Amino acid sequence: MAIENGVMDSGFTKMAHKERQCPGCRLRMPADATAAYAGYYHCSPECWSVYSEVLGTQYGNAIIFGQVHQMTVDAYALQHAGGSHKDKSIAIHLSGLHAANNLGIPQTQIPRLLQRLTNHIKHWPYYAPPQSTGPMTVFDIALAGTPEEHISRVKKWTDFVWNAWSDHHPKIALFVSSHLH
Numbered sequence: 001m002a003i004e005n006g007v008m009d010s011g012f013t014k015m016a017h018k019e020r021q022c023p024g025c026r027l028r029m030p031a032d033a034t035a036a037y038a039g040y041y042h043c044s045p046e047c048w049s050v051y052s053e054v055l056g057t058q059y060g061n062a063i064i065f066g067q068v069h070q071m072t073v074d075a076y077a078l079q080h081a082g083g084s085h086k087d088k089s090i091a092i093h094l095s096g097l098h099a100a101n102n103l104g105i106p107q108t109q110i111p112r113l114l115q116r117l118t119n120h121i122k123h124w125p126y127y128a129p130p131q132s133t134g135p136m137t138v139f140d141i142a143l144a145g146t147p148e149e150h151i152s153r154v155k156k157w158t159d160f161v162w163n164a165w166s167d168h169h170p171k172i173a174l175f176v177s178s179h180l181h
């Protein structure tokens with residue numbers, strides 16, 4: 001028993017020393033050799049796996065899904081700009097938050113609007129990402145204890161991320177209105 005504990009302790013110490021920071025949202029997590037990410041978001045595999053968990057929670061709860069799923073997807077993308085993240089993706093997710101915050105379009109109708117934009121646009125603008133996207137990360141959402149808390153945390157997190165991109169708000173408004181008339 002004592003030996004088992006010893007082994008567990010040294011294993012834990014080893015893991016605790018190996019931390020990895022997400023290049024997008026700055027979330028620090030113990031490095032997880034089993035976590036993998038092969039997409040173009042500027043994120044760590046550990047951050048992506050927390051995000052996948054949060055999406056799983058949202059797919060399993062119709063109220064959460066209806067109220068904050070689209071803004072979760074948009075905020076996560078916008079917190080992980082840079083690296084090989086595509087201009088098209090950043091413009092689309094900025095448009096999603098603009099539609100929610102300024103045009104008052106319900107979450108469930110935003111994908112259709114973004115699809116219309118995608119169909120119209122051939123050349124996507126580049127929006128330089130901000131230095132910081134605020135103090136919250138997807139990890140804060142994963143820690144929510146109730147659906148209500150989940151929803152309110154997503155809204156708060158999304159506000160931080162949207163405000164961080166404020167230099168581009170007028171350009172996004174023009175971008176969306178000029179392609180959807």
Ligand SMILES: [Zn+2]
Binds near residue numbers: 024027044047080
């Ligand atoms: Zn991250």
